[in-house]
Amino acid sequence: NEETNEFERYCSWPESPSGHCTVGKEITPYWYSQLEKFQNVFVESVKHLSKDTQREKLWMQNNGVQSIVIIPLVYGGMLYGCLGIVASGSSDVQLLENVSLLQIVGEIFVNALVRKDSESKLEQYHHEVRSKSLALEVANAHIQDEIEKARRLHMNLLPKVMPKLAKYTVASYYHSAELLGGDFYNFYHIGNQLVFYLSDVTGHGLDAAIISVFVRNTISSFIAQKAADDSIICPRELLAYFKQQYQQEQFPLDYFICLFIGVLNESTDELRYSSAGFQNAPLIVSGTEPVRELPCGGLLISGSIDPSLSEPKEYLCTIKEGDSLLFTTDGLPEQMVDKQMYESRLQRVFAKYAYLHPEWVIDFINNDFRSFTGSLENTDDDITFLVLQGKDSNRVKFSLAIPSSFDQVIEVQQRLATVFDAEEDLDMFQMAIHEMVVNAIEHGNKLDSAKQVVITVRTNDDYIQVDVEDQGVGFDWDQFLKAQFDSSSYHDRGRGIMMTVMAVDGIRYNARGNSVSLLKIMRDHS
16 A cells, blocks of 8 residues: 555665665565554564564574664654664674664654655645646636627627617616626617517526527517518517527526517507516606506516416507606616615606606616615626607707817807807806817817817707717717816816816716717706
8 A cells, every 4th residue: 555655665774784675564574563563673683583583584694684673753643664773793882772862863854754745745736736726727718718708799789879760769778797797688670660678687697698699589580580571570479489489498497587578669659568577667757747667577487487377468558759768677776775775766866857868867877876886887786777768859959060260169159149048047057068169179179170060959948958079089088087086187178077067967978989968957857
C-alpha cells in the first residue's frame, strides 16, 4: 500500500561495511513488524539474535554488522520510515547510550521530512489550483462571451423604433434585472392593425433568452401567415396557437410564460386583447375620469398545465382621442421597498401624467420609480412597460429652421412670443429654450452656417413641448445628466444645460444627443 511504499523508501542504508543494502519487509521481516508497531529495534550483538530473527541475523552477518539500533520515524500516527546506527566491531561506541540521541535526531529528521513532503504536496496543490483557476478563468471568459452574445441578440430582437401610426402614439421602456432578462415585447404593423405583445419568461439567463426567441418566432410565424392571407388577426386565436406550439416543444415543466397580446384596429379604434398569466391589469385614463383597470386574466403557460383547462378569453376596449393605456409586466408594479409594492403608486403617477406624450409618461414613471427604489438599475425583476395613447388632434404646432448663427436667435424669440400667452409666467421656460438654441448653434453645429437648427413647438391647454434639433454629432447626455450638479466644474454648455434642467418640468434627449425636448406643464392633473 501507499504507506508501505513510503516506509520502504526510507529504510535504506547507503553506508555499510559491505556497501549499499536495504532493510525491507522481505529482507528483515521481524524488524519490519516491530517498526510497524512503532517499537525500537535494538540488537547489542548479532550472536544474541533469537531463532525468530534468522533473516535479520543473516543480513547482519552478510553486511559485517555487529550491533544495530533502529527507531521508527513516526508523525501524526503514521510511520514515515526509520533511522538507524550500526556498529561493525566491538570497539564501536555502545549503541544503547545513543538511543536517546537518535530519537532526538529522528524527531528532527521526521519533522523535516514531513515539512518537505508538505511543501512538495502544497506546491503540487498550488500548481493544480493555478491550473484549475486558469481553466476556470478561460471557461468563465467563454461563458461570459456567450452570455454577452446572447444579450446582444436579445437586445437586437427588441424593437429599435416605435411604429408610426396616424391616430396613435406608442412608447416603450425595457430594463433587465440581470445581464440577460426574461421579458420581451414587439410590434407588428399590418395594414390597419397594430399587433403587440409583452412576454415574461420565468427566470433570467440563457434559458430565458432562448425561450424569448421561441416566443418571438412563434408569434411572428402566426402573424406572417395571417398577413399573407390578408386576414384579421384575432388575439384569442393567436394565444391558443402559441399555447399549442409551446406544449409541442416539451419545455421543462418548471418553465412558464406570461403573455399579453393586443390587436389595435386603427379604423374602428377597437383594442382587442387576450392574456395568459398577466395578473397586472392594463391601466387606462380617459379624459378626466379616474384611472381604472381593464379586465385581464388567464392561467400562465406551462407544460405542467393542460391548455384545455383555460381557454383564452378575448376582451374589447374602444380607445378615444386622448385616452392613455399602460401595459406592464409584473416587475414594475410588484417591486418591493420596505414591504410596500409600487403598484398603487404607479397608478397615481400614471393618472397624473397620462395626458402627456407617452415618452414623457415613461420619463415621469421612471423618475418616480427611481425615487421609490433609489435606482433604476438594481431591481428585483425585469422592468418592461408600454404606453399607448390616442393622439390629441387639437394640438397647435409650428416648426422653424434657422442657420447656425447667433443673429437668428432673435427670430426664434419673436416666433415664440406669438405662441406663448403673455399672461403666463414663462420667462424661465423661454430662457431654457434660448439656452438650448444657443447650445445647438455653438456646440452642436460648431457655428457652421451651412447647418441648421430646427425648433418645433407643440402646445395645448395642458402643456408646451419645444424640440430643438441640430445637425451635429451629439453627445453622451445620459452620463452628463447622471453627474451631480457642480456649477464650478461646468463649462458654458454644462451650466446652460443645468440651468435648463431647473427651469423646465421635463427634459429628454434622443439617443444620439443632438435633439432635446423641453416640457412645461400648464395645468396640473393631480
